[in-house]
Each structure stands twice: as C-alpha cells, then as structure tokens.
Amino acid sequence: MPAEGFDFQAPVVPGGYRWWYLDALSNDGRHGLTVIAFIGSVFSPYYAWAGRKDPMNHLCLNVALYGSRARWAMTERGHGALERDERRLAIGPSSLSWDGDALTVEVEEIAVPLPRRVCGRIRLVPEAVTERCFALDTKGRHRWWPLAPVGRVEVEMRSPDLQWSGPGYLDSNAGEEPLETAFRFWSWARAAHARGATVAYDAHRRDGGDISLGLDFNRFGEIDEVELPPSTQLRPGLWGVRRPARGDEGQIQLVRTFEDAPFYTRSQLSGRLCGRSVAAVHESLDLDRFANPLVKLMLPFRMPRRTGRSRV
Incomplete structure (x- = not known):
C-alpha cells in the first residue's frame, strides 16, 4: 500500500x-x-x-x-x-x-x-x-x-x-x-462496471487552471488513462449547485439524489461512460459557496461538536 x-499516523500540518x-x-x-x-x-x-x-x-x-x-x-x-x-x-x-x-x-x-x-x-x-x-x-x-x-x-x-x-x-x-484556497469547484464520479471502475475527476482551480482526470481501473489494480466524453449538465440540486457529469453522448442519467446541500451534492447515476454501462456515485462541490460565512453558520445543525469519547 x-x-x-x-x-493513519501520517502527519497533518496546521x-x-x-x-x-x-x-x-x-x-x-x-x-x-x-x-x-x-x-x-x-x-x-x-x-x-x-x-x-x-x-x-x-x-x-x-x-x-x-x-x-x-x-x-x-x-x-x-x-x-x-x-x-x-x-x-x-x-x-x-x-x-x-x-x-x-x-x-x-x-x-x-x-x-x-x-x-x-x-x-x-x-x-x-x-x-x-x-x-x-x-x-x-x-x-x-x-x-x-x-x-x-x-x-x-x-x-x-x-x-x-x-x-x-x-x-x-x-x-x-x-x-484549505480546499477553498486552491479550488473553486470540482466534480467527481466513481463508475462501477463489469471490468472494474472508471473515475472522472474535474477541478477548477483558483489560479484559473483546470484539471481533468479520466482513470480506468481493472481488478488487478492496473490504471489506464482514458479520454473522457464531454460533460452533461444534469438537473441542479435544490440549492442550485451544478451537477456536471461525464457520459457518452449525454447517456448519463440522475437516478436519485443522496445529499443536497447549499454547496454540495451527492448523487447516484446510471448510463454509459467510455463505452461501458455503469452505475456511478457522483459528487459536486462548490467551494465558492462553502467559503461564504453564512453557509458555515448553517453547518452546526448537521455537524454538532462533542468532546471526549462519548457516544452522545
């Protein structure tokens, strides 16, 4: 590995x-x-x-x-x-x-x-x-x-x-x-298929550059870089967060929304990617929205803070 x-013991800097x-x-x-x-x-x-x-x-x-x-x-x-x-x-x-x-x-x-x-x-x-x-x-x-x-x-x-x-x-x-220091927005998908899995990773950086990774993994751990098809704009979340998703000729569909937050969505997709039928988990993260102080004020309702090892 x-x-x-x-x-798990690797250092984490301030x-x-x-x-x-x-x-x-x-x-x-x-x-x-x-x-x-x-x-x-x-x-x-x-x-x-x-x-x-x-x-x-x-x-x-x-x-x-x-x-x-x-x-x-x-x-x-x-x-x-x-x-x-x-x-x-x-x-x-x-x-x-x-x-x-x-x-x-x-x-x-x-x-x-x-x-x-x-x-x-x-x-x-x-x-x-x-x-x-x-x-x-x-x-x-x-x-x-x-x-x-x-x-x-x-x-x-x-x-x-x-x-x-x-x-x-x-x-x-x-x-x-912090993530929001380097990035404005990213979308990611892990698509399972009969041969293994394909990951599509797209990030828009604050310096104006973009990164796009298309990686195909087989069941032996071998990695092939693949050319991803263009993004399809799926229906945005209720808070308006964009959901760009890669799919062959637009053949990618939203099955259901798992999470829908002011700055984030997690979804289940299905369709075709790189010539294969896939079932996918997809995420969109809007870091411009996350950087908004008002959004941070909303988060404690879903993320309480506790001390010690208590279960409550």
Whole structure:
C-alpha cells in the first residue's frame, strides 16, 4: 500500500487535512452508503473559526446510509477522541482498521437531526489496490490516492437493522491548506462496471487552471488513462449547485439524489461512460459557496461538536 496514503499516523500540518472516503451501492440498487473519516475536517466550521491551527482538534467520522433506513451522522470531536497508529484510526467510539487484506469500520455514532444510534460494522475487501498518487494542484499541496478503486463492501448494521453487500470504493486525500484556497469547484464520479471502475475527476482551480482526470481501473489494480466524453449538465440540486457529469453522448442519467446541500451534492447515476454501462456515485462541490460565512453558520445543525469519547 502507498505509505502516506494509507498510513493513519501520517502527519497533518496546521491548516491541512487528511480524509479517507469509502462509498458503496448495494447489489439490488436499494441502498447506498458513504463513510468519511476526517483529521482536520475540511468542512468543519469549528476548524475554520479556530483559524485552522490544530487539525488534531477537529476530527469526525461522517456516516451516511441511503435507502429506506437512511441515517446521517457527522459528530466533530477534539483531541481526547483521537487514537491512531499506522494501521488503525479511532475517532471517539468509532474506528477504521486495515489488516492488509480488508478495511474494517466499526461505527458507534448518533444521527442528526433526529438523535438515533448508528452502529454496526462495514468491511471493504479490495479487489484492486493501487500505489499511485495524483496531485490536484500545480504546487502539490492537495493530493489524492485511489487506494482501492475496485472492491466489495459488506454492511452489517445493528442500528438501523440493515445487512447488504455490493461494489465499493476507497480513496484518501491530503492537503496542506484549505480546499477553498486552491479550488473553486470540482466534480467527481466513481463508475462501477463489469471490468472494474472508471473515475472522472474535474477541478477548477483558483489560479484559473483546470484539471481533468479520466482513470480506468481493472481488478488487478492496473490504471489506464482514458479520454473522457464531454460533460452533461444534469438537473441542479435544490440549492442550485451544478451537477456536471461525464457520459457518452449525454447517456448519463440522475437516478436519485443522496445529499443536497447549499454547496454540495451527492448523487447516484446510471448510463454509459467510455463505452461501458455503469452505475456511478457522483459528487459536486462548490467551494465558492462553502467559503461564504453564512453557509458555515448553517453547518452546526448537521455537524454538532462533542468532546471526549462519548457516544452522545
């Protein structure tokens, strides 16, 4: 595994961040999930208001379950909640651990806005593991590792009572400054298909430049760079956030919206990409909107802050 990309103990500089992102869709198409573990939480208003001086004091595990038993948890925690070494990261009562063959996420969280338990186990078994890191900006201050772009996820939740499995994905990001310092907008999609997965990554930088990555991953971890088709503008979110998505001759459709926020959307798509039928998870992030102080004032309603290892 790439040492820095998967090392939970790697340093995080003041003003910087690390996160690990896992998503999956169930085989039957009824369920989905996203898990993101943050050190120096990039979307934390508390981190911003504190001057982003101490990333270790702004930690959280975001767990989002989609489908008939949807739950959302994103409790921020401070210094006392962090335990980590190279293979394990604990944030309060929840943890991620890598044993060399699989990533296991033990979830013990409280949902918002209705306080209900979110607890259980999520396990990702990679079919493909990669060792390549990509710089997203010209100065190399923002880096992305597609650690396990092809894998199987097994979900065993106790609350809500939920069990399913399906194709999944894992990556990691690290940076040395706030996202909104370097970027204005980005869109990203992980599209699963019979051969493996294709990732489309488009970012508009504040220096006026753009980055566009089209990467095809097979089940052996091999990476081919591919030419992406033009973007199709899907219906924007209710807050007006754009949803540009890559699809062959516009053959990409919005199946459902998972998240719709003033600066962010997460969606399920289907269609054709690079000549293949795909089921995709898509994200749009408007960092001009996120930089607005009024938007940050809204975030504590979905991201409460707690201290210590308490479950509440």
